[in-house]
Amino acid sequence: DAKTTQPNSMESNEEEPVHLPCNHSTISGTDYIHWYRQLPSQGPEYVIHGLTSNVNNRMASLAIAEDRKSSTLILHRATLRDAAVYYCILNKDSGNTPLVFGKGTRLSVIA
Amino acid sequence: KAGVTQTPRYLIKTRGQQVTLSCSPISGHRSVSWYQQTPGQGLQFLFEYFSETQRNKGNFPGRFSGRQFSNSRSEMNVSTLELGDSALYLCASSLPDAWPATNEKLFFGSGTQLSVL
Numbered sequence: 001d002a003k004t005t006q007p008n009s010m011e012s013n014e015e016e017p018v019h020l021p022c023n024h025s026t027i028s029g030t031d032y033i034h035w036y037r038q039l040p041s042q043g044p045e046y047v048i049h050g051l052t053s054n055v056n057n058r059m060a061s062l063a064i065a066e067d068r069k070s071s072t073l074i075l076h077r078a079t080l081r082d083a084a085v086y087y088c089i090l091n092k093d094s095g096n097t098p099l100v101f102g103k104g105t106r107l108s109v110i111a
Numbered sequence: 112k113a114g115v116t117q118t119p120r121y122l123i124k125t126r127g128q129q130v131t132l133s134c135s136p137i138s139g140h141r142s143v144s145w146y147q148q149t150p151g152q153g154l155q156f157l158f159e160y161f162s163e164t165q166r167n168k169g170n171f172p173g174r175f176s177g178r179q180f181s182n183s184r185s186e187m188n189v190s191t192l193e194l195g196d197s198a199l200y201l202c203a204s205s206l207p208d209a210w211p212a213t214n215e216k217l218f219f220g221s222g223t224q225l226s227v228l
Contacts, residue, residue: 032214043201043219091214098144098167099217101154
């Protein structure tokens with residue numbers, strides 16, 4: 001399985017931007033980069049995904065390196081409700097492959 | 112539109128018993144997958160169903176089984192419970208048009224917290 005590497009934890013001040021890094025040096029050409037987050041006492045929640053180009057949605061932005069060996073999830077203004085575990089996952093576009101969750105990054109937001 | 116519903120929310124069982132967990136996917140979603148989450152192992156894939164057929168299975172013993180009904184609702188069963196089966200069991204649904212699905216977003220329920228005493 002293609003692996004991702006994320007820092008165990010990060011901390012941010014409220015209303016500051018947050019950049020959550022993810023390394024995926026063994027990514028293949030057909031792997032999509034997905035991000036999910038898990039708030040306390042809830043199931044994971046889809047955040048964003050992309051293949052090669054940077055992506056934006058109402059929740060976050062995803063910046064993908066030109067060689068695709070790393071990516072960064074950007075929360076433009078962290079709020080207390082963004083405190084969660086963020087998972088970076090490679091999802092093969094060939095189908096028939098379940099998502100493999102790593103340990104993720106635990107983000108703390110300080111008021 | 113209602114989200115993924117899992118019942119019950121909490122469950123306490125004793126070793127040796129069996130348990131059945133239920134998952135109702137988002138209306139119109141045809142694929143249901145199950146995950147086990149523990150503090151030590153994190154989220155681990157159990158199995159996935161599409162159109163009432165198991166399409167994928169994770170590395171779990173045969174005590175773990177599941178099924179999907181014609182309305183896409185799914186159940187998972189764990190027989191002969193062990194202490195190590197204590198975990199949060201999460202169900203997720205997605206909307207693939209066909210199988211194999213490509214690059215589908217998963218929508219998770221809040222899970223069933225199972226405690227085995």
